[in-house]
Amino acid sequence: MSGPLEVLVRMVLTLALAMASAAMLVWVERRLLAAFQDRYGPNRVGPFGLFQLVADSIKLFTKEDWIPPFADRVPFILAPTIIVATGLLSFAVVPFTAAGALVDLNIGVLYFLALSSVSVYSIMLAGMASNSKYSLLGAVRAAGQMISYELAMGLSVASVVAMAGSFNLREIVAAQEGLPYVVLQPIAFLIFLIAGLAESKRSPFDLPEAENEIVAGYHTEYSSMKFAFFFLGEYLALVLFSSIATALFLGGGNGPWLPTIVWFGVKMAAIIYVFIWVRATFPRVRYDRLMAFGWKILVPAAILNLLVTGALVVAGSAGG
Amino acid sequence: MTVLFYASAAVATVGSLLAVTRTKALHALIYLILALFAVALCFLSLGAPFVAALEVIVYAGAIMVLILFVIMMLNLGPESWARERRLLPRHAWLVPTIMAGALVGLTLVAILGAPQQATQAASVGPKAVGVALFSTYLIGVELASVLLLVGLVGAYYLGAKK
Numbered sequence: 001m002s003g004p005l006e007v008l009v010r011m012v013l014t015l016a017l018a019m020a021s022a023a024m025l026v027w028v029e030r031r032l033l034a035a036f037q038d039r040y041g042p043n044r045v046g047p048f049g050l051f052q053l054v055a056d057s058i059k060l061f062t063k064e065d066w067i068p069p070f071a072d073r074v075p076f077i078l079a080p081t082i083i084v085a086t087g088l089l090s091f092a093v094v095p096f097t098a099a100g101a102l103v104d105l106n107i108g109v110l111y112f113l114a115l116s117s118v119s120v121y122s123i124m125l126a127g128m129a130s131n132s133k134y135s136l137l138g139a140v141r142a143a144g145q146m147i148s149y150e151l152a153m154g155l156s157v158a159s160v161v162a163m164a165g166s167f168n169l170r171e172i173v174a175a176q177e178g179l180p181y182v183v184l185q186p187i188a189f190l191i192f193l194i195a196g197l198a199e200s201k202r203s204p205f206d207l208p209e210a211e212n213e214i215v216a217g218y219h220t221e222y223s224s225m226k227f228a229f230f231f232l233g234e235y236l237a238l239v240l241f242s243s244i245a246t247a248l249f250l251g252g253g254n255g256p257w258l259p260t261i262v263w264f265g266v267k268m269a270a271i272i273y274v275f276i277w278v279r280a281t282f283p284r285v286r287y288d289r290l291m292a293f294g295w296k297i298l299v300p301a302a303i304l305n306l307l308v309t310g311a312l313v314v315a316g317s318a319g320g
Numbered sequence: 321m322t323v324l325f326y327a328s329a330a331v332a333t334v335g336s337l338l339a340v341t342r343t344k345a346l347h348a349l350i351y352l353i354l355a356l357f358a359v360a361l362c363f364l365s366l367g368a369p370f371v372a373a374l375e376v377i378v379y380a381g382a383i384m385v386l387i388l389f390v391i392m393m394l395n396l397g398p399e400s401w402a403r404e405r406r407l408l409p410r411h412a413w414l415v416p417t418i419m420a421g422a423l424v425g426l427t428l429v430a431i432l433g434a435p436q437q438a439t440q441a442a443s444v445g446p447k448a449v450g451v452a453l454f455s456t457y458l459i460g461v462e463l464a465s466v467l468l469l470v471g472l473v474g475a476y477y478l479g480a481k482k
Binding site: 072074106107113121140147167 | 346370380
């Protein structure tokens with residue numbers, strides 16, 4: 001790692017890439033959903049409707065940035081910044097390129113988990129500071145859901161960490177040189193994906209913003225750029241989860257012929273495709289079933305998986 | 321690293337003070353979270369990245385979220401802020417503050433009088449912490465796990481339908 005200039009350039013590139021892919025995803029998701037539902041989707045603005053995104057952002061930029069008089073001002077403004085800040089900060093440890101991540105942190109996995117648990121505050125503060133019942137209901141739902149599924153996610157990641165013997169994402173990717181962990185840890189992979197869906201509040205777990213019950217949930221009172229921040233934050237979370245899943249389970253950028261970053265992108269795109277596919281396929285689950293599923297099925301399954309993995313790792317290291 | 325330590329220590333102190341003095345529970349909690357982040361940075365600057373990450377995950381990310389959850393459920397309004405304000409008149413905090421200030425002064429004198437040690441320590445990785453927890457401090461870990469089990473059983477008993 002040389003001079004501060006190179007670090008700066010890599011920082012800017014990583015952030016720009018993350019932001020751009022999150023923004024592109026809005027269009028990709030709408031087009032894909034349309035295809036799944038036998039519609040066209042946005043195809044009017046520019047080639048294939050690609051400039052729909054630009055049109056939408058101009059609309060968002062020029063809307064009135066409104067803070068309701070009954071809101072608690074400071075937390076109200078703080079909330080949308082937290083979700084984008086935690087999302088962007090997390091990208092520092094994702095090993096996109098062969099050179100590794102922006103920061104070669106030996107607690108990379110924990111860093112990601114810590115930031116993802118901090119991002120809950122964004123939703124909770126938004127819901128509380130808005131001082132409106134729909135926001136509060138949405139925030140209560142989101143908080144309950146995110147705390148519950150964080151546990152299952154952490155436990156599923158723990159079995160990968162146990163196998164690789166490291167919290168460092170670069171070393172975890174290196175440990176999957178021959179065989180990606182999705183083959184050895186299919187249960188952990190599944191749990192991670194389901195928990196990722198719930199953490200990013202995507203359908204079928206989109207109860208915090210179930211529009212036909214509680215308007216728009218925790219961001220009901222937000223408009224303009226503040227709303228755009230929540231929107232961006234959710235897509236950033238999607239990009240982040242797919243990239244972490246790629247690093248943890250799909251062997252990161254490992255692959256023949258193509259350069260690391262291309263393989264990484266292809267694997268990420270596959271996971272994102274599955275996420276959108278799931279959204280187009282499954283109806284929203286009921287809230288009590290969501291909680292019961294999280295606590296009674298996912299968490300025990302993750303604990304059992306970790307137990308068996310730990311036993312095998314110990315047996316393997318004792319035998320070899 | 322020393323600069324980072326003192327800066328985050330200052331933030332932690334100010335954050336904790338504000339957490340105590342705010343009358344709106346939500347604002348107090350935000351300052352407390354800020355203080356916890358600052359403490360995590362203190363750990364990081366002292367060469368304990370693993371503990372710093374756990375501080376954020378466990379305290380800032382889990383325990384504080386639960387407290388926020390409770391505050392959210394209570395949905396405290398302006399009347400509770402007024403009640404809080406009445407609970408903290410000047411005569412109630414003046415004497416304890418002077419006494420606490422004297423204690424801080426004595427502690428400072430004691431620390432500054434003692435032989436100085438460098439704050440810079442070697443960075444301790446997660447593996448070393450894990451090994452220490454399950455060898456030297458095994459009994460502590462087991463006791464903590466028993467305590468958590470008791471809490472779990474208690475919560476189950478209270479939550480179970482009679």
